[in-house]
Amino acid sequence: MDTTDTGSCPLCALDRTPADVAGLAWSSQHELDGSITWICPTCTRAQLWRIEALLAVAGPTAPVAPTALRRAA
Secondary structure, rough: OOOOOOOOOOOOEEEOHHHHHHHHHHHOOOOOOOEEEEEEEHHHHHHHHHHHOOOOEEEEOEEOOOOOOOOOO
């Protein structure tokens, strides 16, 4: 996703409108390359546990891939 204030949510593809830019409902995730991924309010609420755990919610173009669990020895 580009670093502009518009775009779409990478989780549900909801478009971020200019009216959304003026509000505070969308959350942002700052990527390692300096870009910003915007996440819609519904997906933000659904992924709040990840946000609070400081885990990535989504990649710039798709949800974060799940991490495979390792079997206990």
